[in-house]
Amino acid sequence: MSTETVKITRLGTQGHGIAEGAQGPIYVPYALPGETVAIARNGGHGTLISITETSTDRVAPLCRHFDPDRDACGGCSLQHLADAPYRAFKRDLVIEALRSRGLTPEVGALIAAHPGERRRVVLSARKTEKDFLLGFNRAETHHIVSIEECPIASQGIMVRLGAIRAIGQVLATGSDTFRITVIETLSGLDLAADGLKPLSDKQRRAVTETVLSLKGIARVSVNGEVVIEPQKPLIDFGGVKVAPPPGAFTQATKPAEDAMAELVLAHAGKARRVLDLFAGSGTFALRLARIARVHAVESEEKPLKALEHAARNMQGLKPVTIEKRDLYRRPMMVQELKNYDAVVFDPPRAGAEAQMKELARSTVKTVAAVSCNPLTLARDLRILVDGGYRIKSVAPIDQFLWSPHVEAVALLEK
Structure with missing residues (x-):
């Protein structure tokens, strides 16, 4: 791995800045066209170290988890780009x-x-020795960045992030990563977990008790099987209400x-x-x-x-x-x-x-x-x-x- 300074000329299809290197393009996440940046280069990939010439299209990101200098969430790749060029x-x-x-x-x-419109998000979750991680994977890794906010997600999902976390903790047994697809429906959140081992009777009771102690949860399913459904999840398709199956697109x-x-x-x-x-x-x-x-x-x-x-x-x-x-x-x-x-x-x-x-x-x-x-x-x-x-x-x-x-x-x- 080498350190060098490069000029970003364009954006690639994945939203990465691209510099023209002697051996071909170098892809630099979080860099923008017109910027001169210092990078740690590994082949055709560059990790942004610093910016010596900043693009006028660069804006401050809205989310605390969008920070390449820290533990950046990989859910977004272009929060730093102004609206018109975006x-x-x-x-x-x-x-x-x-x-x-x-x-x-x-x-x-x-x-x-616009921010706050996403009614469906797919969260990664994992139980560790000291904590329970719930969030999105860091870009190009399996490392979960646990989130406290998400400006793209609907308010209905964000206000119940604690409830989703509580249900996820009951579902988690070992340290394997699993996913929770969250859909905001007319009758509450529909949570579909997958990648888990079959639940024990004790877990089922714990999930049921947890959900009944919370507000705004319509259904919880695991690997396509409904565990509890206090309310039928409903989605409005042009005035026609539909109850989709667990995990449906x-x-x-x-x-x-x-x-x-x-x-x-x-x-x-x-x-x-x-x-x-x-x-x-x-x-x-x-x-x-x-x-x-x-x-x-x-x-x-x-x-x-x-x-x-x-x-x-x-x-x-x-x-x-x-x-x-x-x-x-x-x-x-x-x-x-x-x-x-x-x-x-x-x-x-x-x-x-x-x-x-x-x-x-x-x-x-x-x-x-x-x-x-x-x-x-x-x-x-x-x-x-x-x-x-x-x-x-x-x-x-x-x-x-x-x-x-x-x-x-x-x-x-x-």
């Missing part, structure tokens, strides 16, 4: 990913995220979800039959059912059942049908797709390459693509464009504030 960085991630596939559609301004912020849904619904507004692929618990399907018949396809049974139950118990919706199907192994084929006026898809980070190849050959007129990964979105859109689709617009959406992750909604027509 938004440009997020938008450029989408533009450059599309450009790498030869696509140059109109990309709108970033739909911004939900969009991280409601404002981002609402923005995505508004774009999708406006695009599919004239459709009579809509196919919702990778439907989850009904984020889009249940909203779409107000204007069209919907067929929702998802690989996991429990979210589908939650979707179906919500649809059956809500008046004023068009018919909603469901299908359990692994779209990676068995995508919807061209002959099946001909029954639909519009297709909406929101796949995991891997995208939906196999499904896109079928969709590209179809006669479906309207497509809305929702993605959490600009690179796989660009690949999937390239397939559709090569199949005759035209990209009308792309909207970048931020819901992972101060991170290098960005969502996007692309609207297409044939």
Whole structure:
């Protein structure tokens, strides 16, 4: 490891400052373009030691845990970047990913995220000899930084951090690290712990007693099994209340979800039959059912059942049908797709390459693509464009504030 002074020229896709070294780029977390910094270099990675020339885009971070000189939480990587260049960085991630596939559609301004909006956080937890750690991993390590605040998380989560900690302490047995996914629902916090050994009867009683002594906890589950559920956790999808299964995927912020849904619904507004692929618990399907018949396809049974139950118990919706199907192994084929006026898809980070190849050959007129990964979105859109689709617009959406992750909604027509 050597110590040297370098000039930062640009930001990388992970939000790290990049200096041009003799053997290639050097990635320096917490450094910004235009800065001259002293680093401890190990190959292509530099650890920031000091800043001798500071960027005018550098701002003071809001959170006490964002401090590279101390025990920095790895939950955020860009709290030190001013708002305007931060938004440009997020938008450029989408533009450059599309450009790498030869696509140059109109990309709108970033739909911004704000502090206190995150209704879903995933915490790391571990019992030590002297303490119980609950927080986020330090960047690129398994070391847990125990948090006392988190400006991105909702107030409903933060005011119950002590309650989450108390439940976590009862769940912890050995010194192994486990995760607690926390979702703020309409009826209280939904806590889904995973990575734990099966609970003993004594632990179950202790968890039950602890939860009943606290306020604002709707459910606690371990490895997908409900331990206690004082209130049914409910999430509102456009006026339809859904009780998702333990650990089910939900969009991280409601404002981002609402923005995505508004774009999708406006695009599919004239459709009579809509196919919702990778439907989850009904984020889009249940909203779409107000204007069209919907067929929702998802690989996991429990979210589908939650979707179906919500649809059956809500008046004023068009018919909603469901299908359990692994779209990676068995995508919807061209002959099946001909029954639909519009297709909406929101796949995991891997995208939906196999499904896109079928969709590209179809006669479906309207497509809305929702993605959490600009690179796989660009690949999937390239397939559709090569199949005759035209990209009308792309909207970048931020819901992972101060991170290098960005969502996007692309609207297409044939």
